[in-house]
Amino acid sequence: MNVTPLKQRFILHLGEMGSRWGINRTVGQIYALLYVSENALNADDIVQALGLSRSNVSMGLKELQSWRLVQLQHQPGDRRDYFTAPEDIWAIFRVLVEERRKREVDPTLTMLRDALMEAPTSVEDQYAARRMQEMHELIELSTSWIDDLQALPQKTAVQLMKLGGNVTKFLKPSDSAKARKAGS
Amino acid sequence: MNVTPLKQRFILHLGEMGSRWGINRTVGQIYALLYVSENALNADDIVQALGLSRSNVSMGLKELQSWRLVQLQHQPGDRRDYFTAPEDIWAIFRVLVEERRKREVDPTLTMLRDALMEAPTSVEDQYAARRMQEMHELIELSTSWIDDLQALPQKTAVQLMKLGGNVTKFLKPSDSAKARKAGS
DNA sequence: TTAAAATTTCAGTAATTCCTGAAACTCTGA
DNA sequence: TCAGAGTTTCAGGAATTACTGAAATTTTAA
Numbered sequence: 001m002n003v004t005p006l007k008q009r010f011i012l013h014l015g016e017m018g019s020r021w022g023i024n025r026t027v028g029q030i031y032a033l034l035y036v037s038e039n040a041l042n043a044d045d046i047v048q049a050l051g052l053s054r055s056n057v058s059m060g061l062k063e064l065q066s067w068r069l070v071q072l073q074h075q076p077g078d079r080r081d082y083f084t085a086p087e088d089i090w091a092i093f094r095v096l097v098e099e100r101r102k103r104e105v106d107p108t109l110t111m112l113r114d115a116l117m118e119a120p121t122s123v124e125d126q127y128a129a130r131r132m133q134e135m136h137e138l139i140e141l142s143t144s145w146i147d148d149l150q151a152l153p154q155k156t157a158v159q160l161m162k163l164g165g166n167v168t169k170f171l172k173p174s175d176s177a178k179a180r181k182a183g184s
Numbered sequence: 185m186n187v188t189p190l191k192q193r194f195i196l197h198l199g200e201m202g203s204r205w206g207i208n209r210t211v212g213q214i215y216a217l218l219y220v221s222e223n224a225l226n227a228d229d230i231v232q233a234l235g236l237s238r239s240n241v242s243m244g245l246k247e248l249q250s251w252r253l254v255q256l257q258h259q260p261g262d263r264r265d266y267f268t269a270p271e272d273i274w275a276i277f278r279v280l281v282e283e284r285r286k287r288e289v290d291p292t293l294t295m296l297r298d299a300l301m302e303a304p305t306s307v308e309d310q311y312a313a314r315r316m317q318e319m320h321e322l323i324e325l326s327t328s329w330i331d332d333l334q335a336l337p338q339k340t341a342v343q344l345m346k347l348g349g350n351v352t353k354f355l356k357p358s359d360s361a362k363a364r365k366a367g368s
Numbered sequence: 369t370t371a372a373a374a375t376t377t378c379a380g381t382a383a384t385t386c387c388t389g390a391a392a393c394t395c396t397g398a
Numbered sequence: 399t400c401a402g403a404g405t406t407t408c409a410g411g412a413a414t415t416a417c418t419g420a421a422a423t424t425t426t427a428a
Binding site: 024079 | 371385389396
């Protein structure tokens with residue numbers, strides 16, 4: 001439960017970045033600590049390691065659970081909750097993408113859909129409605145694409161990413177028909 | 185310069201979402217207003233439409249400029265600054281991705297690289313160093329992949345996204361060699 | 369070069385978010 | 399059912415962030 005300088009650096013950095021990522025410093029630090037800890041930690045371990053109040057840690061852990069970024073474990077003969085960050089970093093990444101989308105994108109998608117449905121689109125709203133429509137289409141396309149990629153086996157996805165811009169070598173002009181068919 | 189109910193709804197929503205996106209309500213609202221406005225607006229138009237203070241609008245516009253999300257224009261015979269959101273939504277999207285990456289990802293990449301370089305990795309840091317290494321690799325891979333995609337002509341990128349999970353049809357096991365070669 | 373228009377800066381205040389300690393609550397083994 | 403370990407809630411204070419109006423600065427046309 002000692003925090004080495006290397007860990008310390010990582011923890012402080014993720015704490016700082018937290019605010020840019022929509023989580024607060026405490027939550028960022030707790031996650032960082034769990035991420036670099038080989039063994040599961042209980043709340044008091046975290047309090048001791050990071051110098052935070054017990055209640056703050058409790059709230060932070062709750063938020064991390066709502067993000068599905070930590071796992072709860074129990075040790076035999078100890079009834080305290082022990083927490084870990086999942087081992088598989090690709091799984092972590094996937095959860096992060098899903099959660100951010102749920103919080104940052106989906107509400108806007110819903111709002112756009114509803115607003116465009118309901119409104120009768122007067123002349124003065126024509127431009128606005130078109131712009132909102134464009135935004136809606138872009139979000140739909142990119143999120144459904146992400147869904148598709150997330151559904152691929154991890155190995156395939158990594159392979160695809162390593163291929164990078166070269167995917168298009170397989171994409172000849174004649175494929176655009178296939179693309180349209182596949183996309184519908 | 186009147187704000188219809190449709191625009192109003194959009195503006196208020198983007199204002200609310202702003203806080204989840206690392207910008208404040210004011211900035212979100214200003215951007216939303218510009219996005220649905222057919223014509224360029226000056227700062228006073230914005231003050232009047234949104235009921236904000238002049239200085240707040242000034243600061244908000246400055247922040248939007250730092251995000252490269254608004255364009256500055258001038259009208260003949262008027263020396264005030266007029267602002268618009270770019271027309272091309274894919275261009276907007278690209279800028280957004282670039283800026284978020286610059287603010288949210290790059291600092292962490294740098295920190296990880298530096299920390300892993302410098303530290304001699306004692307025994308007790310072995311696990312932490314491995315975890316940080318894994319995170320570093322994941323970020324490198326995904327950002328360079330995004331770079332690759334961003335570099336594609338827009339039409340190709342859209343085509344690819346519409347293809348969705350079906351890209352893998354072109355990706356036979358034998359391609360993994362090509363993938364490795366292409367990725368290096 | 370000047371004056372007026374336009375914009376930005378900045379110090380102070382308002383609002384929001386974060387964090388804490390104390391109290392309430394939950395759970396489990398005896 | 400009770401005791402005590404463990405956890406969560408919550409009100410209030412601390413810290414941060416957002417917003418305003420006034421003053422300073424910049425810009426441009428005459």
